[in-house]
Amino acid sequence: MNGNSPAPRYFALIPCAGNGSRAGTAGPKQYERVAGQPMIWHTLSAFAAVQRIARTLVVVAPGDGFFERNPTTSALVVPCGGATRAASVANGLRELRRAGAVDHDWVLVHDAARCLITPELVNRLIDTCADDEVGGLLAHPLADTLKIDQGGRVASTLSRDDKWLAQTPQMFRLGMLRQALEGADNSITDESSAIEAMGLKPLLVPAGAQNFKVTYPEDFAMAEAVLRGRR
Numbered sequence: 626m627n628g629n630s631p632a633p634r635y636f637a638l639i640p641c642a643g644n645g646s647r648a649g650t651a652g653p654k655q656y657e658r659v660a661g662q663p664m665i666w667h668t669l670s671a672f673a674a675v676q677r678i679a680r681t682l683v684v685v686a687p688g689d690g691f692f693e694r695n696p697t698t699s700a701l702v703v704p705c706g707g708a709t710r711a712a713s714v715a716n717g718l719r720e721l722r723r724a725g726a727v728d729h730d731w732v733l734v735h736d737a738a739r740c741l742i743t744p745e746l747v748n749r750l751i752d753t754c755a756d757d758e759v760g761g762l763l764a765h766p767l768a769d770t771l772k773i774d775q776g777g778r779v780a781s782t783l784s785r786d787d788k789w790l791a792q793t794p795q796m797f798r799l800g801m802l803r804q805a806l807e808g809a810d811n812s813i814t815d816e817s818s819a820i821e822a823m824g825l826k827p828l829l830v831p832a833g834a835q836n837f838k839v840t841y842p843e844d845f846a847m848a849e850a851v852l853r854g855r856r
């Protein structure tokens with residue numbers, strides 16, 4: 626950025642177009658009620674409380690009627706979800722540009738299903754990454770011993786010393802992320818992987834174990850307990 630460029634802004638992009646097939650719910654898990662509200666409300670409330678976020682864009686699946694039935698968010702909701710999370714994010718980046726974001730703005734990509742995110746964690750990520758050339762992600766160092774499976778038996782044990790669990794938000798410049806996703810393999814499961822494939826090294830920002838992704842049926846009760854415990 627040269628001296629005449631405007632300061633970068635911060636945008637949030639929430640991929641919310643998944644089916645939640647592992648969660649065992651009748652509909653998409655992000656709309657299940659947790660601690661009295663649909664899960665997505667908790668997620669959006671955290672971002673709404675971060676003053677520096679200029680705009681939040683939610684990517685939903687085409688035909689998703691949830692936000693029409695529940696029109697209470699100030700976020701921009703766009704039915705441009707794709708077949709994979711990466712496709713939903715790439716489509717969302719296109720919509721953010723349409724909404725006025727430019728290549729040097731920062732985008733914080735956050736799973737709808739990580740409803741335990743807090744404004745403090747979002748601010749920690751921004752404070753740590755805002756002056757970095759690459760960007761980074763919230764993450765948590767592995768606490769358990771790590772095994773390699775071979776047909777249901779342990780083939781070997783890996784050192785956990787340098788292993789972290791990737792969380793979200795993951796924060797990168799819009800232009801860099803768009804380029805990274807265009808060149809990325811279909812199998813990538815987070816934005817950091819696409820950035821890493823360009824030879825770059827995102828910052829790991831410690832966030833604690835509570836910012837987990839609601840993935841399996843038993844995760845709803847854990848999310849409920851944490852959210853109620855915060856009141």
Ligand SMILES: Nc1ccn([C@@H]2O[C@H](COP(=O)(O)OP(=O)(O)OP(=O)(O)O)[C@@H](O)[C@H]2O)c(=O)n1
Nearest residue numbers: 640641642643644645646647708709713737738
């Ligand atoms: N095509 C997709 C797939 C996932 N997501 C979103 O990406 C986030 C993380 O994905 P995950 O937890 O795997 O959600 P699902 O894909 O819904 O779950 P599953 O893999 O169990 O089907 C979720 O907020 C989900 O809504 C998305 O926007 N578009």
Ligand SMILES: C[C@](O)(CO)[C@H](O)COP(=O)(O)O
Nearest residue numbers: 710736791792793814815838
């Ligand atoms: C982005 C992510 O939440 C980081 O841990 C995760 O990779 C998403 O995984 P999914 O199985 O595609 O939801």
